[in-house]
Amino acid sequence: MDTDSPLCDPAPATPGYAAGDDLRDPALYLNRELSQLDFNTRVLAQAQDPRVPLLERLRFLCISCTNLDEFFEIRAAAVRHAADFGLPAAPDGIAPAQLLDAIHGRAAGLVQAQYECWNQVVRPALAQAGVRILGRHSWSARQSRWLRAYFRHNVMPVLSPLGLDPSHPFPRILNKSLNVVVVLEGMDAFGRPGHLAIVRAPRSLNRIVELPPSLRGKDEQAFVLLSSMLSAFVGELFPGMTVRGAFQFRVTRNSELVVDEDEVENLASALRSELVGRGYRPAVRLEIAHDCPKPIVRTLLQNFELGENAVYYIDGPVNLNRVIQVYDLVQRPELKYPPFTPRNRLEGENVFEAVGRGDVLLHHPFDSFASVLDLLNQAATDPEVLAIKQTLYRTGKESAIVDALVLAARNGKDVTVVIELRARFDEDANLGVADRLQEAGVQVVYGVVGFKTHAKMLLIVRREGRRLRRYVHLGTGNYHSGTARAYTDLGLITADADIGNDVHLLFQQLSGLAPSIRLKRLLQSPFTLHSGILARIARESQLAASGRPGRIVAKMNALNEPQVIRALYQASQAGVSIDLVVRGACTLRPGVPGISDNIRVRSIVGRFLEHSRVYWFGNDGKPELYCASADWLERNLLRRVETCFPVLAPGLVERVRREALRNYLADNLNAWELGADGRYRPCAPAEGEVPYSAQQALLDAL
Template sequence: MNHDSRLPDPLHAAHAPGADPLRDPALYLNRELSQLDFNFRVLAQAMDPQVPLLERLRFLCISCTNLDEFFEIRVATVRHSAQLCLTAAPDGITPGRLLELIHERSRELVDAQYRCWNEVLRPALAKAGVRIVNPRHWTPRQRRWLRAYFRTKVMPVLSPLGLDPSHPFPRILNKSLNVVVVLEGIDAFGRPGHLAIVRAPRSLSRIVELPPRLRGRDERAFVLLSSMLSTFAGELFPGMTVRGAYQFRVTRDSELMLDEDEVENLASALRSELPGRGYRPAVRLEIAHDCPRPIVRTLLQNFGLGENAVYYIDGPVNLNRVIQVYDLVQRPELKYPPFAPRQRLEDEDVFARVARGDVLLHHPFDSFAGVLELLKQAASDPDVLAIKQTLYRTGKDSAIVDALVQAARNGKDVTVVVELRARFDEDANLGVADRLQEAGVQVVYGVVGFKTHAKMLLIVRREGRRLRRYVHLGTGNYHGGTARQYTDLGLITANPEIGEDVHQLFQQLSGLAPRIRLQRLLHSPFTLHSGMLQRIEREARIAAAGRPGRIIAKMNALNEPQVVRALYAASQAGVRIDLIVRGACTLRPGIPGVSENIRVRSIVGRFLEHSRVYWFGNDGRPELFCASADWLERNLLRRVEICFPILDPELAARVEREVLHNYLADNINAWELGPDGRYRKCEPAPGQAPHSAQQALLDEL
């Protein structure tokens, strides 16, 4: 199944007099279904024989992890909408119907994931000497060793729970590995056996490597913990007969339900709320495909789920945990070739270099160390008076946080806006906030009701008799790990107008400042949405006047209805529009009379595409912006975001070449979206040379 493929007639009679034909639900794809389609494109990388084998395994695991988060957040949100009987989205699909479509499409994805694992990757890995050994293929020696391992390393930390009137069904933690065991016999207290639950503690490794003596020469062999739990469940119930052992996993709603208007201390409220997140209402049950129906019904009843929420799994229910094999097996020929990013600013006086002109960083092709060097030099420079920064995600053992702590200890005035509500990083960010405060940093938690997603760093430095501001603005987080895996852009500048804008933004975030007027930056929730609409409409006017109108935009997702309608109207006016949208896209391209001038493509490759770039032709005077925000409702209307211009003509040309035209030329990792909602893989045309945008940038190194 794909999106509803009915194509609208922009002039059909279904519209009431005066109705806007660009609001026709048939013009819009559904965001959730579009997001699911992205995971099919990720899975296609796992099936591609041109991708190194262990990287294919990594893509499979990424698609599984993405689906977990999709259920935890998106499906949970749709369930809430259905329960509240909320109205349909712009695509016209009601929340109740959408849940049905999501489960249908998700089953197709899950089936494809496990076919990829069972029929393609697992055999290919075994052929390459990396075996994940199924219990059916354990040798007697392996079975003896695994039984001993289970008894000495696993059993001591297990707490099996028999179900009876005094032992009701236990609370099952979100995404934890569990086994339901069917028992027969009488225990020591005379109680008849029926069902028991065995929960795998998080302290246990989900994959165990067999010792060299139990595997072939030049071979690595692994066994999944889920296989051991199912096989040796009888060890936990001596004197009883195990009639079956079936692994299962439940996925729960992971959205934190904080009424910020009623919260006096956000940090304290989050500390209280986080421990209960793992036990919120269930949204999905995954269970072994051979589990008897009565047991499935028992589990569904206990989790409050309907039949459509159960997924029968032919393999490990926690398939994403196989990613450990990628880290354990050091076989360079089975992975992408390593690369060393270009070194920028590491051996320079950063302030002197930026004073001469703006610096552009394109990660991961340019090293993130340049950003860290800027902050380190600021922390130790006696002329630096103040540092202000936003932190959304930083990663464990962050060198950025280390530098901020050192700056505070060196007597700088340091202010950090920490976004505590960064999804799944709330606990880590609470720890970061505590550490910064202990060092004397002024920590601000942003604005009630608006996540601070902007990426900004401001350094105030005394130079002679004046103060000068140095600024770093980025499309990605201050996170050293993702800077090696995501494509992002960063600008370091001493431009006075940009510096003043960023100063005002920090004043607005940390104080109770009124609405501000910025000179160069657009910012949500105030001017970014309207600023983008004005520029799209300007291109439409240019095209309507008979001159070339042109828009190229790159982002992670697109769903904001007003932006979509503005793009449709611009296309109708003759504007040529190219959209590079990695994930969900609710716009239908290629509809005659509506979007025939719009092309949408998605790039899925070695690195996660994360940069946001917006380019407008502007009648021969192009404007190019980079942003922390996608064209999503939440980014444009309910978050604190920034959108900054690249003013240096050479740097703007570099972004246009590297990030826009380079990706529009990709015919290896690109997928084109059709008017029917289907994505089709791009291939080189006859006589056309193959071109991978990411590989082209790596080759420049």
């Protein structure tokens, strides 16, 4: 790949400024929640980009909707909680109540852009390509008859409409479920006057239905959303009454599980109890059809205890993210990204012999996750392997990793797994994984009370002659075959004795009673990673202040830790040249004169989700390079168990720097640069400059 771009070299440093500048000034910090919404705008831009294959544009649109759901379930819910309890503002100085209004304004614009993209861009383009998503007003008479029959036979028997009256109070509405509020006129069989009714669509119903070939054009596929059928045929549920209006709505609820770990005897049991009620926790957002009468909107808001800054009017299906099913149902390769075959760096090899010869670096998805599976599968069947220890954060219900661990236990290996039950939205899957592992004889540990275990570690102890040797895999991403194909991540397989001993000590700490340990190679949250980052930033500052080059390049998912940000500001003032590739939320404000002139921040949004964390420090010509499971967020550095590991082999150091840092600093097609005003602007090739995509360059190198 060509990385000879000016962006790869340090920008000219500006003179240092006085250390007395107030680096806690709220004006120097962007708001994390608003920055997260900005990231979702960049995701939506992929759906609006005509260079992206059409079905991939649909996928990006749906991802932006799913991201927004999670934002309200977690981030906006936390802000609402802070407002209700009068908690203080974040470093940006925006009070929680004020922030809720700002979130509504920013999110409302994003929602409008999503539905404009759907109604005016993606849906018409799909229709032109022969993939039709048919609204109720575009059905032919034959299609309408077929859909009515489908509704009567496959939908109606599952529905339980509820008329609202004193004996039928407002029903409990499940988080993110599809519902219809119906305005009725007339009398029912008991002589009760019609007014309002609620129809809930159980999740057992298909959200999208494909029409048979006889009801669509040649070489076409046609789909109808369940929401359209409900709106069209809801009158079937109220015979003898007149439907004056039917309006889709959906409520989003706070989905953060709250378990007082100090008060529970069994975390797994407590989580199971919490999961039962998660879908009915306090509401944070109401989505409603744009033409719904105001009195009905007020009724819904009153029922959900929400204000006007929590309602979003939708011109289309309220559950637009469900259209993602079309991506899998339509087998049109020309409308998708071209397939690729990742490298398997250990294919056909004895993994232990290969790693014994030298460290192996994996850059997913360009390097196959099969190498990690090969390592674990060979360990599970190798008679010389005595023990396997692994952390699991997200791995999926059907996991080849879990299969290998079960096999290892059944083959007599001593297997210990530290599984994080509290991995958000994967709690239920992780409970199932824990049960399966325990049934196979695996020792399952649930981590440390009060600290999520987010580290990605695998340790294999193998007898080799008269000694025991440790083989280690450390990564920036989860042990999940699916995300390893969709996310960029880095992994290191090594037999380095010091790293192996560090990982051994970490597992002892996690499975024992957390003794104090001293690590030789690794940095660890919540103990040494935060201070280690601050120390390395300070070292670069001292180098620059003494007239030597100071240089920091780091890639991560998000950045908001105030002490780290202040240290970066001080480094910039000292003349350190700093490049940050931050995919998502970033609360550092770059380019502020006298404060952050020497800091540049860019975000890459492309085919793959950028997920690797890499920290590079110039160190006066003796560079240090680390990969980590941790972003530079408060939670990762101070409230989680994380690992940060060095890449030691010079050839691998250069490879990581080339592929994961310089490469992304050279991108001028999928990059966005953050300005001092807090706005992201898309990069474009300068006149005479060759268009360059970092992800495509890595694909082209396969």
